[in-house]
Each structure stands twice: as C-alpha cells, then as structure tokens.
Amino acid sequence: MKKLVIPFALLFIISLISFSPKPVTDSTNSWVRINLLGYQPKSSKVAIWASKTNEVPEKFELINQQSGKVAYTSTNIKSFGAYGPFTATARxxxxDFKTPGKYFIRIAEVKSPEIIIDDEVYRHTADFALRYMRQQRSGFNPYLRDSCHTHDGFALYGDKAGIKDSTHFDASGGWHDASDYLQYSTTSANAAYHLLMAYRDFPQAFADTKQANGLDGKNGMADVLDEAKWGLDWLLKMHPKDNIMFNQLADDRDHISMRIPKEDSQYGKGFERPLYYINGEPQQRGKFMNNTKGTSSTAAKFASAFALGSKTFLSTDEKYAQQLKNKAISALAYANIKKGVTQTASVKSPYIYAEDNWVDDMELAYASIPLVDEKSWNKSSKEALNYAKLEPVTPWLTKDTANHYQYYPFVNIGHYELAKLNQPMRKELMRYYKQGIEQVWERAQKNAFYRGVPFIWCSNNLTVAFAQQCFWYKKLSGDESFTELEQANFDWLFGCNPWGTSMVYGLPTWGDTPTDPHSAFTHLKQYPIDGGLVDGPVYTSIYKNLIGIQLTKPDEYAEFQSDLAVYHDDYGDYSTNEPTMDGTASLIYLLAAYDSRVKTLPKEFQTELGAITRGKKTEKKIALVFTGDEFADGGESINKTLVDEQVKASFFLTGRFYNKPKFKALIKTLKANGNYLGPHSNGHLLYNDWTKRDSLLVSELQFKSDLIWNYGAMEKFGIKMKDAPYFLPPYEWYNQQIADWTSQMDKQLINFTSGTRSNADYTYPEMGKSYRNSEEIYKSIIDYDQSKTNGLNGFILLLHVGTDPRRKDKFYHKLPELIKYLKTSGYELVKINELLKSEP
Structure with a gap:
C-alpha cells in the first residue's frame, strides 16, 4: 500500500491551527481548575483551562460573584496542548488582578468554581491540618477520648546491645504513621522537626486552644508545640539509652483488618507489639529482607529533632530542654556507629520505606547540633557542608520515578538550616537548591499545570516538599524566578489539578475534598479526619501493579483518569487516597508559611517597610519612647518627671542595658511605675547598610538569636515575650526583611515618627553638622505641632535614656517643659501598646 506523505511544513501549520485560540462552544467537555482555597492578592494567580476538545479560549473574564458584573478581562493565556485526560490545556x-473579593472565571458557558482573593485565605489552615496530627496520637487519643497501644512493646534484634528478644520497653505514645497503626521513628522525627520549625519560623500562624493531652482548653503553649512535644516524648522512649535506639514499632501484620485503635491484639506478644532495634544490619521477618546498611539515617533524624526541640523549649522547661540536648548528642554519636541507611522491616508485604540516602540526614544533624552546643559551631558547620556536598540535589528531583520513600525526607532541610547558620556557605547551598528546582522545572514547563513532580507513591508529599524548596530558595536568595512554579505546586494540592479536587480532607470546607479516604476512622465510624493530606495521584502503571487494590464504588473522577496518572476518592485505593502523618506535618509548615506571607497592618496607622511609624492621626495621643543601650544618665531625671506629671512612657532597652548591674534599680523602678518595657536588640547590632538599605549585615539566625537573647534578659525582670510585642530596632534602622523576620517571631516592628529632631538628642558637638542642641530639638517639636493639620496626633516621639558624656546640653532636662506643653495642647500621653491599639 502506498504511504501518504505530508510535508513537514504542512504538518506544522495543521498543529498550529489545531491548538490556536478558538471561540469556546462546548461547555460539557471543558473545565477551569483553580485553587479552591483561594489566592492572596499579591501572589501568583493562575487557573487552568482543561478541555477534551481542541478549543482554547481567546480571553477569559473574572466575574464578581455578588454583582454578576465583569471585574476583569484578560487575554493572558498560554496554551500547552494535551495533558493527561485533556486534549487542550492552557494557563x-x-x-495582575489584586482586588479582594469572590469571583468566578467565565469563558462562554464554562464557569470555574468560586475564586476567593483575600489576604486571609490561608488563615488558621495550619491549625486545621494540626487536627489530623492529634487524631493520629497513640497512647491517649484525644479525638476518641480513649487510649490504645498502652502496652508497647517488646524488642527484636537487640543482641548487639545485650538485649534479649522480647524484652519489654515502654514505647507507648507518638503518632500512628498513616491509616494503619504502625509507628516509625524516621517519619515521626521528621514530622516533629517540621512542627518545631513551623512554630519557630511562623509562630503567629498558631493558636492555643488545646491542653497538652489534646483536649480542649488553653495551657499557655501553642497547640503546634504541644503536638511536637507529643512526638518528641515518644522519640525519647525510642532512644532510651545511649546504646539503644529503635527504628519502628509494629509491622505490616497490622494491615490484617481495618479497625478503630484499641488495645490491638492482632499479633505480637499479647497486647505488646514488636520494637525493631537499630543494629545497622539487614533485618528479615518472614520472607522479606530489607537493605539496611548502617545506623545513620534514623539516628541523625533523632539528633536534629532533639536539638531543635531543646532550643525551642529552653525558655519554658529547662529540665526538658537539657534532656533533649543530651539525647541530641547521643543520637548523633549513634548515627556515627556505622555510616549508612536504616530501612524499615516488613513481614507479609513487599512494601517498606525503602530509604536509600542518609547524608542529607547527617547534614541536618550537624547543622542542628550548634543549637545545643554553641562551641561546636565552626566544626559542625564544616561537617554539615561536607555532607551537603555528597548530595547537593535530593535525588528524586532529577528523576521521573523512585521507590517508596527512597529519598527521604523529600526535601533537604539541611541546606536551609546550614545556609542560615553559616553566611559564607549560603551561596553554594542556594546553588544546590536551584539545581534541583531547575531539574523539576525542565519537566514542569512542558505542561499547563507546571507538573514536574513524579507520580510516585505519596506524590503529594513530594509536591509539598518541592514547594518548600522553592519557598526557601526564594527566601534565602531573593531570586523570584520560580515563584509561579512554587505557587503552581501549592495550587495543585488544593484543586488546580486534573481531578479538580483538594487533596486535604475538609480543606476548604466549601470545596471538593476527599470524603472516602483509606481510613478506618471514616470507613467504619464516619469520623472526619480533618486536615489529613492524602497520598495523591500515582502513575497508572504503578496503580495497575499494586496488590490488593479494589475500588468499592463507581469512580466519580473516571473522566479525568488517564494513561498518565490516576487518583481515586475511594477507601479501597490505599495508593492514592490514604492520608499520612508525616506528609500532613510537612503541609502544616507550608500552610503556616503561606499564611504568614501577608500580615496586614491596621490601615489607620502609618507604616514604612513593615514597621508602624505612627498611630492614628485622628486621635490626640502621643507615645513618649525612650531607647537605651550603654548610657542611662537621664534615667532618674526622666523617671521623676514622669511620676511628677503622672505620665507613662515606653522604654526600649538592649540586652546589654538590661544585663548591667548598675541599671538594675532603674529598670525595676520604671517597671514598678507602670511604664512599658520592650526590646531594642541584644547587642545593638546594625542590621543593614546605611547607604544600601536592602543590603543585610546579619543573617536570619543572627537576628532572631539576638532578639531572643534580648527577651531573655528582660525575663529576669519578669517581662515575658508576650508582654512586650513591640520591637524598636537598634539605630532605628531596618528594612523590609527585618520587619518580616520580626513578624515571623510574632512581634511587631515599630519606629519613631519622622518630622521632628527629637531623635537627635543623643548628638554632641564633636559630631559637627549632625549636632542639635536642646533648644533646636524642642523648637522642632513645637513647630511641627503648630504647622501641620493633624499636629503630633499619633506620634511616636523618640528620645534617649542617656547620652554620651560629651553632650553637656541634656534634652531630658527640658522634658518637664515639653510634657506641660503637650498637655496644654490637649494631647494624651500614652504607652506604645495603648497608642497602637487597633479597632476590633
């Protein structure tokens, strides 16, 4: 038969015609996929056109949900052709549309689900996902208000440590790993680290509504820390002595049936379940042998979790922090017993956590140890960098497939922590992150969903990890090249995927989310598993070769399955619809990060680069603010004036000031008289260059550590962090990054109101043209008040507690005259927390 030959040029023209924009005519075979949770106004905002026809729209409209009017029209459409079940796709x-509100995209007769644009769209979502972590608790389970697995467990493989098989160790507690009731040290340590890290980086994202046992009631600690401590307490049991460490509790015989956890007597020694000792050798139960080669991967994860835990709880529970410190050091020693990976064990099933890399765990461990041993900073950072060089890019980023948990954790946290720890190493570490991102981008840029993450088991966990890596890279490098890629991976998790469903149970409550996950809680009792991140889609080739999967009902997403990948909201599919504890913990970090990207300051206040610089111009209130570092010669005079005039002021003092014995009596007096006392940095650091304001002179770790030390010095006077939420920067000089870091610590940066020369009261004649005498300073204040419409309303008027001895003309001697003038002019002098009290 004669072959038909079509010239290449003609084929090219036909392909252009096939996928060129056309008017949309078929609304039954076309969809618009969005992030069901919503978009922040300033973020990347992209929806996906997905059609089983060749049609690609020429434009789209954003319709106001309430008024029905067109709010925005755009032709910013990028076509990509076929993907998965779709013949045509486009971004x-x-x-560039930033107006908050509720909308939907309309293309002819095709409409998207409701689109929410608002700064608050991710608010409280991290705490929502935390519900799943509490529900996964073993021991006492607050959701069930019942206990389970209280008899665990008995040791196996402990002969190297002189432990006879079946010896009992208390291993009750911790988290069930997924919908089954196994418990793994490696996933638990990673989850605990993510929770601790989430609180450290974004404390404002978390509330205190639960007690330590998970039941309702505040206990003075953020719920995320209660949960992290629950995990740490169990890890302490899994490393009871320097020469004893267990890798897992229970095994795959757990999968015999679906059940609500009680005492669980399915197998084992009575109610006890087996504890697998880490001996650095392959372990076999039944007919399956794992590929364990050493002690490093799990033990190193212990070390980093314990170290960060110690640092986190040092200010609230010194004894517990010391215990964690000791365990961090012993865990690192255990990791060095035999360099190599520790894998989990299985009895009946071939499926295990087949972790195959461990140097990333060692990198994080060495980057974490300086948190509990400051003297080791130089040596530990060098060790960490050596390990970083052994695996600069997490291997799965370069591949389109991998074994189950082969490269775990799915993101190299060590690069991020080490980059903050050691500024000179940052550039190289950021290059490692960028290399990995570029590998994924090479695949992602070829499809409309920007999907470059492989569809292997737990693909959603990888998606979270990749978004984290993009987020950290941008944060540390300032390079925003991958912002849209990062957002695309976040959007994927919440509905911007071929199936149009969120991958998080119950989030958002108004959207399409999993309802029939592979979980005994939902299947047997119809208990909601709020916040659980399900495994996510897998390659169709993987799905077809898995053992024991059988769908229990018609597939609601049948028209969106393809030869590429499948996802089923069916409890019979354990490969795509089973929630995981560690994946959810990672998601909690990401949700906290996105929640904290936007902090809206009250509109009635004047702000600059993230700092509040003036209160309400509509109220005749002024805050007198005094800063202090090395001098306090005006302290007694200022205090006397305040008492005589019955006025309260605000004092922002450095850690050095708080720690000087000669200033102790003054500080106590100022506090006793009801003044506001706050932080001014510990060492009076210069944060950024005087001429290049965006050029930082400190790292994030230096900044946060210094501020924490400042608060530590304040605690000696009974001033807790929660009592002093406002921070005034040293030298009154900062940039947006400093404001952001302050916000991440749940504090608000403030600065003086410009316009007067009050802040020049520290100058002295030898400074030449910069010098201002007290009469000039006083006159500048009066002139501003009398020349401006709103006068000094809302002013943060900054002065100094003391000045260099070379200044003989002390402005604080004019303070009585100034206060009398302000009072006569009708101003109310208030503390900073009263001036900045926002409307409810």
Missing part, C-alpha cells in the same frame, strides 16, 4: 494568568 489563565490573572496575577
């Missing part, structure tokens, strides 16, 4: 970019 609909509306990033």
């Amino acid at each position: 609909l970019n509306f990033s």
Whole structure:
C-alpha cells in the first residue's frame, strides 16, 4: 500500500491551527481548575483551562460573584496542548488582578468554581491540618477520648546491645504513621522537626486552644508545640539509652483488618507489639529482607529533632530542654556507629520505606547540633557542608520515578538550616537548591499545570516538599524566578489539578475534598479526619501493579483518569487516597508559611517597610519612647518627671542595658511605675547598610538569636515575650526583611515618627553638622505641632535614656517643659501598646 506523505511544513501549520485560540462552544467537555482555597492578592494567580476538545479560549473574564458584573478581562493565556485526560490545556494568568473579593472565571458557558482573593485565605489552615496530627496520637487519643497501644512493646534484634528478644520497653505514645497503626521513628522525627520549625519560623500562624493531652482548653503553649512535644516524648522512649535506639514499632501484620485503635491484639506478644532495634544490619521477618546498611539515617533524624526541640523549649522547661540536648548528642554519636541507611522491616508485604540516602540526614544533624552546643559551631558547620556536598540535589528531583520513600525526607532541610547558620556557605547551598528546582522545572514547563513532580507513591508529599524548596530558595536568595512554579505546586494540592479536587480532607470546607479516604476512622465510624493530606495521584502503571487494590464504588473522577496518572476518592485505593502523618506535618509548615506571607497592618496607622511609624492621626495621643543601650544618665531625671506629671512612657532597652548591674534599680523602678518595657536588640547590632538599605549585615539566625537573647534578659525582670510585642530596632534602622523576620517571631516592628529632631538628642558637638542642641530639638517639636493639620496626633516621639558624656546640653532636662506643653495642647500621653491599639 502506498504511504501518504505530508510535508513537514504542512504538518506544522495543521498543529498550529489545531491548538490556536478558538471561540469556546462546548461547555460539557471543558473545565477551569483553580485553587479552591483561594489566592492572596499579591501572589501568583493562575487557573487552568482543561478541555477534551481542541478549543482554547481567546480571553477569559473574572466575574464578581455578588454583582454578576465583569471585574476583569484578560487575554493572558498560554496554551500547552494535551495533558493527561485533556486534549487542550492552557494557563489563565490573572496575577495582575489584586482586588479582594469572590469571583468566578467565565469563558462562554464554562464557569470555574468560586475564586476567593483575600489576604486571609490561608488563615488558621495550619491549625486545621494540626487536627489530623492529634487524631493520629497513640497512647491517649484525644479525638476518641480513649487510649490504645498502652502496652508497647517488646524488642527484636537487640543482641548487639545485650538485649534479649522480647524484652519489654515502654514505647507507648507518638503518632500512628498513616491509616494503619504502625509507628516509625524516621517519619515521626521528621514530622516533629517540621512542627518545631513551623512554630519557630511562623509562630503567629498558631493558636492555643488545646491542653497538652489534646483536649480542649488553653495551657499557655501553642497547640503546634504541644503536638511536637507529643512526638518528641515518644522519640525519647525510642532512644532510651545511649546504646539503644529503635527504628519502628509494629509491622505490616497490622494491615490484617481495618479497625478503630484499641488495645490491638492482632499479633505480637499479647497486647505488646514488636520494637525493631537499630543494629545497622539487614533485618528479615518472614520472607522479606530489607537493605539496611548502617545506623545513620534514623539516628541523625533523632539528633536534629532533639536539638531543635531543646532550643525551642529552653525558655519554658529547662529540665526538658537539657534532656533533649543530651539525647541530641547521643543520637548523633549513634548515627556515627556505622555510616549508612536504616530501612524499615516488613513481614507479609513487599512494601517498606525503602530509604536509600542518609547524608542529607547527617547534614541536618550537624547543622542542628550548634543549637545545643554553641562551641561546636565552626566544626559542625564544616561537617554539615561536607555532607551537603555528597548530595547537593535530593535525588528524586532529577528523576521521573523512585521507590517508596527512597529519598527521604523529600526535601533537604539541611541546606536551609546550614545556609542560615553559616553566611559564607549560603551561596553554594542556594546553588544546590536551584539545581534541583531547575531539574523539576525542565519537566514542569512542558505542561499547563507546571507538573514536574513524579507520580510516585505519596506524590503529594513530594509536591509539598518541592514547594518548600522553592519557598526557601526564594527566601534565602531573593531570586523570584520560580515563584509561579512554587505557587503552581501549592495550587495543585488544593484543586488546580486534573481531578479538580483538594487533596486535604475538609480543606476548604466549601470545596471538593476527599470524603472516602483509606481510613478506618471514616470507613467504619464516619469520623472526619480533618486536615489529613492524602497520598495523591500515582502513575497508572504503578496503580495497575499494586496488590490488593479494589475500588468499592463507581469512580466519580473516571473522566479525568488517564494513561498518565490516576487518583481515586475511594477507601479501597490505599495508593492514592490514604492520608499520612508525616506528609500532613510537612503541609502544616507550608500552610503556616503561606499564611504568614501577608500580615496586614491596621490601615489607620502609618507604616514604612513593615514597621508602624505612627498611630492614628485622628486621635490626640502621643507615645513618649525612650531607647537605651550603654548610657542611662537621664534615667532618674526622666523617671521623676514622669511620676511628677503622672505620665507613662515606653522604654526600649538592649540586652546589654538590661544585663548591667548598675541599671538594675532603674529598670525595676520604671517597671514598678507602670511604664512599658520592650526590646531594642541584644547587642545593638546594625542590621543593614546605611547607604544600601536592602543590603543585610546579619543573617536570619543572627537576628532572631539576638532578639531572643534580648527577651531573655528582660525575663529576669519578669517581662515575658508576650508582654512586650513591640520591637524598636537598634539605630532605628531596618528594612523590609527585618520587619518580616520580626513578624515571623510574632512581634511587631515599630519606629519613631519622622518630622521632628527629637531623635537627635543623643548628638554632641564633636559630631559637627549632625549636632542639635536642646533648644533646636524642642523648637522642632513645637513647630511641627503648630504647622501641620493633624499636629503630633499619633506620634511616636523618640528620645534617649542617656547620652554620651560629651553632650553637656541634656534634652531630658527640658522634658518637664515639653510634657506641660503637650498637655496644654490637649494631647494624651500614652504607652506604645495603648497608642497602637487597633479597632476590633
């Protein structure tokens, strides 16, 4: 038969015609996929056009949900052709539309689900996902208000440590790993680290509504820390002595049946379940042998979790922090017993956590040890960098497939922590992150969903990890090249995927989310598993070769399955719809990060680069603010004036000031008289260059550590962090990054109101043209008040507690005259927390 030959040029023209924009005519075979949770106004905002026809729209409209009117029209459409079940796909970019509200995209007769644009769209979502972690608790389970697995467990493989098989160790507690009731040290340590890290980086994202046992009631500690401590307490049991460490509790015989956890007598020694000792050798139960080669991977994860835990709880529970410190050091020693990976054990099933890399764990461990041993900073950072060089890019980033948990954790946390620990190493570490991102981008840029993450088992966990890596890279490098890629991976998790469903149970409550996950809680009792991140889609080839999967009902997403990948909201599919504890913990970090990207300051206040610089111009209130570092010669005079005039002021003092014995009596007096006392940095650091304001002179770790030390010095006077939420920067000089870091610590940066020369009261004649005498300073204040419409309303008027001895003309001697003038002019002098009290 004669072959038909079509010239290449003609084929090219036909392909252009096939996928060129056309008017949309078929609304039954076309969809618009969005992030069901919503978009922040300033973020990347992209929806996906997905059609089983060749049609690609020429434009799209954003319709106001309430009024029905067109709010925005755009032709910013990028076509990509076929993907998965779709013949035509395209990216609909509306990033330049920033008006908050509720909308939907309309293309002819095709409409998207409701689109929410608001700064608050991710608010409280991290705490929502935390519900799943509490529900996964073993020991006492607050959701069930019942206990389970209280008799665990008995040791196996402990002969190297002189432990006879079946010896009992208390291993009750911790988290069930997924919908089954196994418990793994490696996933638990990683989860605990993510929770601790989430609180450290974004404390404002978390509330205190639960007690330590998970039941309702505040206990003075953020719920995320209660949960992290629950995990740490169990890890302490899994490393009871320097020469004893267990890798897992229970095994795959757990999978015999679906059940609500009680005492669980399915197998084992009575109610006890087996504890697998880490001996650095392959372990076999039944007919399956794992590929354990050493002690490093799990033990190193212990070390980093214990170290960060010690640092976190040092200010609230010194004894517990010391215990964690000791365990961090012993865990690192255990990791060095035999360099190599520790894998989990299985009895009946071939499926295990087949972790195959361990140097990333060692990198994080060595980057974490300086948190509990400051003297080791130089040596430990060098060790960490050596390990970083052995695996600069997490291997799965370069591949389109991998074994189950082969490269775990799915993101190299060590690069991020080490980059903060050691500024000179940052550039190289950021290059490692960028290399990995570029590998994924090479695949992602070929499809409309920007999907470059492989569809292997737990693909959603990888998606979270990749978004984290993009987020950290941007944060540390300032390079925003991958912002849209990062957002695309976040959006994927919440509905911007071929199936149009969120991958998090119950989030958002108004959207399409899993309802029939592979979980005994939902299947047997219809208990909601709020916040659980399900495994996510897998390659169709993987799905077809898994053992024991059988769908229990018609597939609601049948028209969106393809030869590429499948996802089923069916409890019979354990490969795509089973929630995981560690994946959810990672998601909690990401949700906290996105929640904290936007902090809206009250509109009635004047702000600059993230700092509040003036209160309400509509109220005749002024805050007198005094800063102090090395001098306090005006302290007694200032205090006397305040008492005589019955006025309260605000004092922002450095850690050095608080720690000087000669200033102790003054500080106590100022506090006793009801003044506001706050932080001014510990060592009076210069944060950024005087001429290049965006050029930082400190790292994030230096900044946060210094501020924490400042608060530590304040605690000696009974001033707790929660009592002093406002921070005034040293030298009154900062940039947006400093404001952001302050916000991440749940504090608000403030600065003086410009316009007067009050802050020049520290100058002295030898400074030449910069010098201002007290009469000039006083006159500048009066002149501003009398020349401006709102006068000094809302002013943060900054002065100094003391000045250099070379200044003989002390402005604090004019303070009585100034206060009398302000009072006569009708001003109310208040503390900073009263001036900045926002409307409810």
